Amino acid sequence: MLEEKLKQASESSAKQSKRMLLMFVVVAFFAIAVMMVMPYFDSKISELAPLQQSTPQKQPSVDQSVADRSSENQSDANQSELRQQMMARLQAYEQELEPAIAAANLKLWNPGKEIELSALKQEVIAAFGMADYSSALKKITRLELLAQHVLTERESRFSSELSMAKEALKQDHYDEGKLHIQKALRLKQTDPEALAIEEQLEVLPELLALLKQADIARIENNRQKEYAALVKAFEIAPRREGLEQRRDQLSEQMKEIRFSNLINRALLNLNKKQIKSARSNYNKAKVLYGNRSELRILNDAIIKASVAVDLEQAIAAGKQAIAQDEWSKAQRVYTGALQRHPEDKSIRDGLQLATKLVSLQAAMADYINRSERLSSQNIHSAAQDTLIQARVFASYSQSLSRQITALKGLLAKLNVKIPVFVTSDNKTFILVRGVGKVGLTPGREIQLKPGEYTFEGIRKGYKSKLVQVRLPIGHSSFKVEVVCDEPI
DSSP states (O other): HHHHHHHTTTTTHHHHHHHHHHHHHHHHHHHHHHHHHHHHHHTTTTHHHHHHHHHHGHHHHHHHHHHHHHHHHHHHHHHHHHHHHHHHHHHIHHHHHHHHHTTEEEEHHHHHHHHHHHHHHHHHHHHHHHHHHHHHHHHHHHHHHHHHHHHHHHHHHHHHHOOOOOOOOHHHOOOHHOOOOOOOHHHHHTOOHHHHHHHHHHHHHHHHHHHHHHHHHHTTTHHHHHHHHHHHHHHHHHHHHHHHHHHHHHHHHHHHHHHHHHHHHHHHHHHHTHHHHHHHHHHHHHHHOOOHHHHHHHHHHHHHHHHHHOOOOOOOOHHHHHTTTTTHHHHHHHHHHHHHTTHHHHHHHHHHHHHHHHHHHHHHHHHHGGOOOOOHHHHHHHHHHHHHHHHHGGOOOOHHHHHHHHHHHHHHTTSEEEEEEEOOOOEEEETTTTTTTEEEEEEEEEEHHHHHHHHHHHEEOOOOOOEEEOOTTTSSSSEEEEEOOOOO
16 A cells, blocks of 8 residues: 555656666766776876876866766765655554554544654655655654554553443442543443453442342341342442352351251250161261351261161061061071161061061971871871971960960860771772772772871782772771782
């Protein structure tokens, strides 16, 4: 842009400068040529003496011409230097001062200076265009000084308005602060500090309303309400002095109150044996303060109460199972409880009783369900012993009492003989192993007690025959056929 302006401004002197430069080159060439041939003229001076004497008036004329040309060359060089200085300063002005002037937005606060600066710059360009470099340099000096003065004035005004806006904000004077910050922003529209002050002033009315709510809540000793107002106030004005400290102070106070309430609730839960609720309140309190001594004391109390409640519940569950005649369930309850409370005598006694009852009920059930085994003398004797033991514990279990009655009935029926009609071919000799002989018979009735028997048939020339018979308890009669019909 600068080169285009200078090109337009210097068109009138371009040709003149070129002619002067060409003349300077010709003169310089002529001077060099003279210096090169000078030794030759010195060697021939004696030979040229007559010629010099005949034309003495021409030498001064040549020397004067060279001097005039040298003076002209010095003037051209000086003009070129001034032109270069002028171009450099004008370029520096447009690259440094002029952008700062543009950013200063003089139209908003000093339009007269904007006009003056523009007019003075045009004078500089005009003088430069006329090749009046000396005058152009004087004018650009005035332009630079004026621009610097304008920028200095801008800084001074901005600092003053910003300072007054800060003070107004500090005093919570919204209207005054708004007026001064607007003036400051007219001087510097993008200044970060000024924009921050403007932002704080924008929320000042809302902030003051919230602070008033907080003050009222403080008078009413309503910490929660005060804290809520301060939280909102801090969200819109985090730079407000003392706001964060009061908010955090209230937060800590309410946190302490919540902690104490949770501890008290947990203790009340323990008094009511509400272990789960006590543990829940303990965990909530631990989130607030994880290392407080109250937590350690409370935790010990919860553990102790939990053990006591668990023992109490285990004993109650065992007793309930016994009351419901559920001895297997009672055995499971006491077994688990004994692992947690190995030193408790009531648990050990309960487990011992339950185990004995379960064992007796299982043995009695086996005798009753497989009553045919009772005919065996060994099993019969064992059943009698079990029956004696069961009578000792009959008072604890109705089901065991019923089993005792059932087994006694079965044992009594074992003495009731069952009529057994044995049929044969009157050729087979029959005997009942372990009991006696039936002999040869086409059919005979014998009396046997309930149980398992082996009938054996014998006949000469035929294979012996064995017949296994189980006489169930309670049957009124039974029939068995034994015939040896397979020849040897």
